[in-house]
Amino acid sequence: MASTAKIDPAPVWSAIQAIPKGEVASYGQVAVRAGHPGRARWVAQLLARQLGPKGLPWHRVVRSDGRIAFPTDSAEFLEQAKRLRADGVLIVNGRVTISKRSILDEAIWG
DNA sequence: TCAGTGACGCACA
DNA sequence: CTGTGCGCCACTG
Incomplete structure (x- = not known):
């Protein structure tokens, strides 16, 4: 069989959809939540390819530092x-102004 | 098949 | 605190 055998991104979309409004999660945390620990870059790649459902709250996915993944001078940023x-999330210096990484760690699912 | 790429993460200075 | 470097892994051409 010549199947491409690519990993199913479904759990990734699920994890992103699971992020509560007003909160954010890191790519790595989403990857773990999707059942793929260490695949943070893969998650980022999927979003970069603009795959996934239309109503996907991709904007709630940021870096582990709480930093937005795009350059501060970018339109995407x-x-x-x-x-x-x-x-309801406050942004300062391109960084999410949340209690450090309360969410990025396990305030949401941990 | 091989090489390059990237919306990352972490250790170190 | 900031900046730099390396490692990681899946996808593209």
Whole structure:
């Protein structure tokens, strides 16, 4: 069989959808939640390819430092920052102003 | 098949 | 605190 055998991204979309409004999660945390620990880059790649369902709250996925993955001068950055603010998340210096990484660690699922 | 790439993460200075 | 370097792994051409 010549199947491409690519990993099923479904659990990844599920993990992102599971992020509560007003909170954010890191790529690594999403990867773990999706059952693929250490695949943070893979998760980022999926989003970069703009795959996944339409209503996917991709803007709630940030770096482990709470930093937005895009350059501060990028249009994509402004887009994500705008959406996060709409969710009630405050952004300062391109960084999510949440109690350190309360969420990035395990405040959500841990 | 091989080599390059990247919306990452972490250790170290 | 910031900046730099390396490792990681899946996908693309």
